[in-house]
Amino acid sequence: MPELPEVETTRRGIAPYLEGKRIAALRVRERRLRWPVPEGLEAQVAGARVQALERRAKYLLLRLDCGTLILHLGMSGSLRVLPATDPPQRHDHLDLVLEGGYCLRLRDPRRFGALLWCPDSPEAHPLLRDLGPESLSADFDGPYLAQVAAGRRVPVKSLIMDSGVVVGVGNIYASESLFLAGIHPQRACRRISAARYARLVGSIRQVLTAAIQQGGTTLRDFRQADGSPGYFALSLRVYGRAGAPCPRCGAPIQARRIGQRSSFFCPHCQH
DNA sequence: CCGGACGCCTGTCGGC
DNA sequence: TGCCGACAGGCGTCCG
Numbered sequence: 118m119p120e121l122p123e124v125e126t127t128r129r130g131i132a133p134y135l136e137g138k139r140i141a142a143l144r145v146r147e148r149r150l151r152w153p154v155p156e157g158l159e160a161q162v163a164g165a166r167v168q169a170l171e172r173r174a175k176y177l178l179l180r181l182d183c184g185t186l187i188l189h190l191g192m193s194g195s196l197r198v199l200p201a202t203d204p205p206q207r208h209d210h211l212d213l214v215l216e217g218g219y220c221l222r223l224r225d226p227r228r229f230g231a232l233l234w235c236p237d238s239p240e241a242h243p244l245l246r247d248l249g250p251e252s253l254s255a256d257f258d259g260p261y262l263a264q265v266a267a268g269r270r271v272p273v274k275s276l277i278m279d280s281g282v283v284v285g286v287g288n289i290y291a292s293e294s295l296f297l298a299g300i301h302p303q304r305a306c307r308r309i310s311a312a313r314y315a316r317l318v319g320s321i322r323q324v325l326t327a328a329i330q331q332g333g334t335t336l337r338d339f340r341q342a343d344g345s346p347g348y349f350a351l352s353l354r355v356y357g358r359a360g361a362p363c364p365r366c367g368a369p370i371q372a373r374r375i376g377q378r379s380s381f382f383c384p385h386c387q388h
Numbered sequence: 389c390c391g392g393a394c395g396c397c398t399g400t401c402g403g404c
Numbered sequence: 405t406g407c408c409g410a411c412a413g414g415c416g417t418c419c420g
Binding site for chain 1: 411412413414415416
Binding site: 226 | 390396
């Protein structure tokens with residue numbers, strides 16, 4: 118999926134087409150996403166104005182004057198803005214038709230994405246309520262991460278991918294951040310010093326910021342709002358590069374499953 | 389409370 | 405060439 122950089126890239130790409138615009142119609146071709154698209158949602162949002170497009174974790178929040186649409190891209194979702202008359206293709210499940218002839222179209226082959234309706238404050242929604250701090254915000258810092266880690270015994274990679282700890286660090290960027298910080302992904306999180314956590318926070322920020330600047334990472338499905346791929350795939354140091362030389366020391370990159378997710382690291386540079 | 393495993397789906401890729 | 409299993413960017417839920 119889209120991790121945080123892909124969702125943020127998408128948000129920035131589609132925001133100009135949405136903010137301040139009125140919704141002419143919602144067309145649902147396939148209701149069976151991660152959760153069913155609520156019955157009657159079409160009537161609920163028709164005619165409403167999009168006040169703002171925000172992001173919390175990997176959720177996009179479309180603030181309407183009458184409530185909030187919560188959109189998630191799952192593993193394979195992408196959003197594009199197209200002329201509303203463009204014929205939908207396979208796996209194009211939703212169109213949010215806007216005044217002026219454009220529509221926002223969701224494509225999601227695996228259907229792990231979601232479109233939900235929240236009539237009141239989305240922060241209180243069960244899916245958003247228990248999320249940790251944003252990874253690029255000031256309240257995600259070294260002392261916070263060290264303190265959270267103290268009570269846990271999972272590998273550090275699982276820790277930073279736990280959305281209750283910090284949001285937005287998915288499988289690709291967890292491996293990349295740990296490489297940059299020189300920390301072995303499987304190291305027990307209680308056996309890492311506060312100083313190294315501070316460094317890890319810096320690495321996460323650096324990796325995510327660079328990835329956003331490159332338009333995210335396209336491995337297969339992901340597309341920016343204009344249809345172009347994300348170019349951060351060219352900057353990946355370890356993810357997907359098992360056997361290739363470490364860009365820092367030349368030793369072969371290792372692959373291993375940690376917490377049911379494939380993980381990549383340099384056995385020489387990361388401890 | 390925590391941590392680990394599973395399942396949701398479809399598409400693709402590598403090995404035989 | 406064809407088939408089959410493994411795996412894929414997430415994450416809620418269940419179980420011990």
